[in-house]
Amino acid sequence: MIQKPCASRQPWDLTFTADPEEVAALRHLMSLHLGLWGLREVVDEAQLCVSELVSNVITHVGPGTPATLAVSMSGTHLRIEVHDPDTRALPTLMDVDADAEGGRGMALVDAVADRWGVQLHDGRKVTWCELNTGAMPRIGRFDDPGVSRAETLLDVYATTKSPPASAVDNRMSTALAEETVIGVITDFLHWLRAHGKDPDQVLDHAQTRFESQIQANEETRCAARKRPAKRRS
CATH class of the missing domain: 3.30.565.10 (Histidine kinase-like ATPase, C-terminal domain)
Known part of the structure; x- marks a missing residue:
């Protein structure tokens, strides 16, 4: 297909x-x-x-x-x-x-x-x-290249559970990777605005979720370290 x-x-x-x-x-x-x-x-x-x-x-x-x-x-x-x-x-x-x-x-x-x-x-x-559908025209400019790029990224993200190993290889410099991530986030902010959403509110929700996940990961690691090692018979 x-x-x-x-x-x-x-x-x-x-x-x-x-x-x-x-x-x-x-x-x-x-x-x-x-x-x-x-x-x-x-x-x-x-x-x-x-x-x-x-x-x-x-x-x-x-x-x-x-x-x-x-x-x-x-x-x-x-x-x-x-x-x-x-x-x-x-x-x-x-x-x-x-x-x-x-x-x-x-x-x-x-x-x-x-x-x-x-x-x-x-x-x-x-x-x-x-x-x-009764769909009304949505807010924002859809001729913005950032909106189109975000649509494509959303489509890929929705159909892919996890990236292949090669996609997460550390092949880019940290500075270049950071600039790429900023570009992706910017495109998504354009997409949110074009769909009538509040980018600042979404960023706040994302930050809250990120911090919650970090805390949960740390708690999991601490719990794992506190488990007593199994004795060999």
Whole structure:
């Protein structure tokens, strides 16, 4: 799966293979991006739409089909598109009995989305839906390079639990490393301001959390030193 960098509410897309095991990963990526966009209130609906649109390709076009997920904002609406190469297998809205095992895909999309449809192009079709987010324009300038860099760093941080060993090697001088950290913090302050947050308040919270963690680490070390050594038999 190839993921493009996510900018501030800029359209993004990724290519994937339409297999059942890909659905969970696509749902997870959707949740991450909507979190960065400040649209957590529509995460559940968006994930459901992704699941059903992708499952529709798997069921009616076939497992292993090369496809693309594209996400963008259209005014206050979140637009979700799934592209596939089969222009014959068109999604349809069916009346499904309550005890039926399948056929509910587009009915579920129709239930949660404000609108949906299918567009046919040369050699591909696009099945799309839109969710009303009610999102108002956010405060600040998003053309600031610092905001874009912070968005990219947030995306990386959200998808990475811990850096590889090579990333924490002491290969930079202390002065250069310090300057790099200051630059990163500055970019995040721009990002906070652009999203209507108070940078000073966030810095205070971060300082408090940092000091609490340092204290907890020291207490753990002291407790470890006070433990009696185990005697060898």
